[in-house]
Each structure stands twice: as C-alpha cells, then as structure tokens.
Amino acid sequence: MRMRDTGCGPRAHTVVDSPLGPLTLVASGEALAGLYMAGQRHRPPQESFGPRRAGLLAPVAAWLEAYFAGQRPAFTAPLALEGTPFQRAVWQALRDVPYGATLTYAQLAERVGRPAAVRAVGAANGRNPVGVVVPCHRVVGSDGSLTGHGGGLERKRFLLELEGALAPALTPAAPGPPPAG
Numbered sequence: 001m002r003m004r005d006t007g008c009g010p011r012a013h014t015v016v017d018s019p020l021g022p023l024t025l026v027a028s029g030e031a032l033a034g035l036y037m038a039g040q041r042h043r044p045p046q047e048s049f050g051p052r053r054a055g056l057l058a059p060v061a062a063w064l065e066a067y068f069a070g071q072r073p074a075f076t077a078p079l080a081l082e083g084t085p086f087q088r089a090v091w092q093a094l095r096d097v098p099y100g101a102t103l104t105y106a107q108l109a110e111r112v113g114r115p116a117a118v119r120a121v122g123a124a125n126g127r128n129p130v131g132v133v134v135p136c137h138r139v140v141g142s143d144g145s146l147t148g149h150g151g152g153l154e155r156k157r158f159l160l161e162l163e164g165a166l167a168p169a170l171t172p173a174a175p176g177p178p179p180a181g
Contacts, residue, residue, distance in 0.1 A: 011050030016061045019068050020155050023132075024049065025057045031080035032060050035130040037155065042127055064132070070162065072099050075133055083127065086112075090124035097138045100163045104142050122148060132159065 009029020015022050026034030026049045036043045059077045066073040081091060093111045097103055103111075109121040126148060128136040137159040141147040146156055146166075160166035 013049035
C-alpha cells in the first residue's frame with residue numbers, strides 16, 4: 001500500500017495500551033497520521049494531536065493487538081504521512097522490509113537510490129511518524145548493532161525479538177566465586 005502525501009481531514013487521537021507502554025494514535029480524517037510512544041524522540045506537541053476520541057482508529061488498534069500477539073497481520077488502514085519527498089521515499093522503502101528481517105542504513109540508502117546519503121536516511125528514519133507500522137526498528141548499524149531508535153534501544157530490541165530478527169537478550173548470570181588460583 002502506498003502512503004498518501006498529506007492529511008485528509010481533521011486531527012484527533014486515541015491512546016492504546018501495548019507492551020511498549022501507551023501508544024498515541026493520531027488520525028487525520030480516517031487515516032493514521034501518527035503513532036507515538038511515551039517519551040519518543042521527535043514526538044510532536046500533544047496539542048497538535050487534536051481532541052482525544054475513544055475508539056478512534058479501531059482497525060489500527062486491532063492490527064497492533066495482533067502484531068504484539070506475535071501474528072503477522074497485513075496493515076491495510078490508510079496512512080496520511082506528512083514529510084519531505086525524501087522522507088516519504090525512505091518511509092515507503094521501510095514498508096518493504098519484511099517482518100523478521102533487518103537491513104543496514106547503507107542498504108536502505110541504496111534502496112532509495114541515494115547510496116551516499118546514509119546520514120540523511122538515518123535522519124528520515126528517525127522522523128518516521130508511525131513507528132511499528134512503518135518498521136523503522138528493522139534498520140541496524142553496518143555491523144548489525146542496534147543503533148538509533150526514537151523510542152529507545154530497549155523498545156527496538158523488544159520489537160526485533162518479537163519478530164524473531166534478534167535472539168532474546170540473555171540475563172546476566174549471578175556472579176559466582178572468583179576463579180581459583
């Protein structure tokens with residue numbers, strides 16, 4: 001599905017619970033225009049979300065519930081994402097990264113036809129207004145390390161573990177006795 005270039009109606013929002021904490025879903029008309037985590041970097045001011053309306057964006061809330069239950073639902077709700085043409089190209093390329101897969105910032109830059117624009121791709125990735133739905137969490141550093149996520153690396157790790165793209169983090173063992181000798 002392609003993203004619309006601009007909003008399509010008045011804004012309103014709702015808040016849904018998730019394993020990542022509360023998620024604010026912002027609608028522009030009937031389309032999803034924003035999905036924000038508490039404390040997320042680049043989160044717009046609350047007053048830009050419009051009034052709060054219970055039950056808003058029910059198909060998106062249902063998709064999120066299925067996603068967090070470990071299913072692979074197809075996202076079919078309309079999107080209304082505002083950004084520069086370059087940002088929208090990056091966000092569209094992110095939609096093509098399969099569930100359970102990762103790619104590097106350099107690979108993403110190649111996919112949008114700008115192989116030298118790795119930093120710009122990273123910046124556009126960080127401004128993604130609908131994380132989880134447009135899977136910016138699937139982009140990793142050139143060495144496979146977890147880098148840069150607006151919701152924090154713990155949330156990125158959680159999402160990648162949920163999708164099976166990353167082995168669950170091991171809890172460090174309790175310290176044992178010092179080695180002999």
